[in-house]
Amino acid sequence: MPRVNLEGSSSIVTGGASGIGEACARQLAELGSKVVVADLNEERGTKVADEIGGKFVKCDVSSIEDADAAIAAAAEMGPLRACVNSAGLGAAGRTVSRDGEPFPLDKFSFVIKVNLIGTFNMLSRAAAEMSKNEPLDDDGGRGAIVNLASAAAFDGQIGQCAYSASKAGVVGMALPIARDLAAVGVRVNTVAPGLIDTPIYGEGPESEAFKAHLGKSVLFPKRLGSAEELAFAVMDCITNPYMNAEVIRLDGGIRMPPK
Template sequence: MDIKGKTAIVTGGASGLGQATVERYAADGANVAIFDLNEELGNALVEKLGSNVAFFKVNVADEESVQAGIDGVVAKFGALHIVNNFAGIAPACKTLSKKGPHPLDTYMSVVMVNQVGTFNVARLAAEKMAANEPVNDDGVRGVIINTASVAAYEGQIGQVAYSATKGAVVGMTLPMARELAPYGIRVNTIAPGLIWTPLFEKIDPEYIKSLEASVVFPHRLGKTSEIAALSAHIVANDYINGETIRMDAGVRMQPK
């Protein structure tokens, strides 16, 4: 699918991986809607990128919030063709520690944002995509790109909730692709490894060096622009469907 002139929603689009993808899509000629809770960052990005980008304050775990956001996108841009689900949280907490058992409310908050939020946006976006006319000879009407993590496969200590939700995102990829195929909607997932985001600015440089040393090749953290480039390629390549793509330079995470 040619991204130029199409409309995309990027959840968590005000920062990090989402921001890089918003910037890439806008540069490629798409209309882009940022779904995020951070109004300051979201509006600043709109001001930076121009009139083909819009911000919507959306809580991905809330049905009414997401529906209102999607309706707003279609009203503004006329259709919806692409969704990238980046919104997520990752509190560190063990199943059992000196503080006691993993708080259930913490676990459930991760499930609601990472797992339920991803599905919530995907299902409501798919309804709008299905109403599109096919955009090419393959009959494509839309593309959904979800975000997992290498933690879905090698979760570290303290990541039990995060890993569980990212494993769920991997698990929903193929059945969702199969279910949406009759509507001309492709579904894929990106599982990033160690990607440099603003979070790393607060981490000890020596620890960052140790992380870089664990990467097979190249020996560095990934760039948000590289995740954005993969998203753009998935949109463009109609034969990528039902797949989870690890983008991690070969890293396999250790227990801690």
């Protein structure tokens, strides 16, 4: 069985304006897919989309209307075959602060809304569109979805109560959703990155020194992973027709300490 051919297809990458999402968008384009870069950063997202021959759609992943707009834009360019859910955020804070204050419920809820509910919103609506596709192969495969979780789903650190809960939810729904979508020929996989070198670490000598320090805690190789390396795993999940219902840690073997 050959790899899934994405030539002439369309795809969606949430959070595609930078970091992991951008790397995934660029690699999908290299595989012949027309990519919708779905992001809130209009300037950066438009630039990436223009460079790869895709289309930018301003998208709040927790909005049904925005999700449908991204899917409609993709469908105009070709059958939707791939959706990568990379958009996400965090809000650091202990469950109870040193001053005895509980973590604000609105912050906790917001992280869950974007990272978990937003992921489900995008994937469910993308899968509905994929279910209309003609099968690509004798197995009846119509598309593939990859959700980005995090090593924090398993090794959540101090101050990551909201983030870890949201990403553990993404991991937890992987198998039941893959089982649901088997009926329509859509595969679902999850990639859980460890320490990846993205723009969140900033730039300059101090940033580089900090990243080098973090890299020492990685088993091997002793460095942060690159967005490109992460995207390689995402592409494998999309193009390997037998890859389904998996959660893959891509973290250089790190197991995060409490802090």
